[in-house]
Amino acid sequence: MSLITPDIGLVFWMVVIFGVVFFILAKFGFPIITRSVEKRSNHIRESLAQAEKARLSVEEAALQRQQMLDETRTEQGRILQEASRERDAIIADGQRKAREEAAEILRSARAEIASEKEDAERDLRARVSALSLAVAEKVMRKDLESDKEQISLLERFADEASQAQMN
């Protein structure tokens, strides 16, 4: 049967044709394709690994940021607290100083008033004594004519003066 006996001519051509096809495809065809595909699959694998790494580092960064934020918040709270404490202290200090100053001013005003008053009293006293001396002079000059009355008046004067000195 011709079906199962290989024909030499066809075998010959088949060897030639398949050989040529094999040579061409093995040299210019498949290696380029398979190399490129492999390159790409390696690239994809590496990219995936890198993406995973990047994801982890982003997560870590987010965690760090959160931590920093928390720290900042507590710091902020602390600073604010300190500031308000300082403010209170400054205000209290100011008030205290103002009070002291006011007291000082008051005291010196009082002292001044007292000295002014003393001066005024002294002045007044001097004037009154001068006036009274003048009055006395005039009275004495006029009333020394009656003796009795003069003597009693003088005694009264002397009593009054001594009484005033005792006070």
Add this chain to the structure above:
Amino acid sequence: MLLPWGFSAAAQEESDINMEEYLFGHISDAYEWHIATWKGEEILIPLPCIVFSDGVKVFSSSKLEHGATYEGLRIAPRGEAHEGKIVRVSDGSRPFDISITKNVLGLIFDSILLIVLILLCSRWYRRHDVLKEAPGGIAGLLEPVIVMIEQDVIKDAVGPEYRKYSPYLLTAFFFILINNLMGIFPFFPGGANITGNIAVTLVLALFTFFMVNLFGNKHYWKDILWPDVPLFLKAIPIMPVIEIIGMFTKPFSLMIRLFANMLAGHIMLLSTIAVIFLTAKMGPVLNGSLSFVSVLFGIFLDCLELLVAFIQAYVFTMLSSVFIGLAHQHSEKETN
């Protein structure tokens, strides 16, 4: 398949078509490419014959049509030894004959098609940066197939040294696939029964045989000639003989498997279509209904053949990979 070879004879002689002639006309190799018979006129492409008989003779196959004799050569008629082949008229012996037959022309055409497809695909990779672009067009079509064969079949079966063999195995896969597919395609230049021809599968099997045995490692040869079996099985060389026979049966099974599957597919399809012509004389009702059935069944068989075309290419590649892989195993002592 093509329109039946014997249809004109049936019309002229009002007899049944000759099934044997019809089937063999389609599945065997021929010196000319018969396309159709139209109103008793045969439409065919004559092909060059190259015969070594008293020197090289190159002539058109049309010189030998219908039993004609040319320079002491003729095509042996049916019933003789070497039927359908060019023989010497004098003693009926066969000269060395490397004519460009139907199958050779089909092979050349399919190979050019395959080379163009694969080179277009590889050109895409040469011109584009694979890391930045996704392949489209032919590269996009072929890449998944190439990757599937290389990664799932070749890499798994051959083992770590698969890179060296993958060009051959991929070539074999696509070569068989395109010839199988073109064999189903019913019009010129398809329809030649190429992978259903034993000469073609013989050469493919021989390539695998050499791929396995030329590059087999030390352990492979030791396993064949001095395997790890009790001494008496080696002293009288039973095991080596079995192993050496095994060396040849493996590619032999590859050859027969591909040949028989593709041939059977063609015969089934042809037979189904022949039903239309065989029932032509049985009246319009029977002929019409059976034609309908045979067309439906033919469509089913065509779809099946598409599947078989792929499966056979896949199986050939897979088994070749396995045989190559077996020739590259390391002994258990080495691996442990």
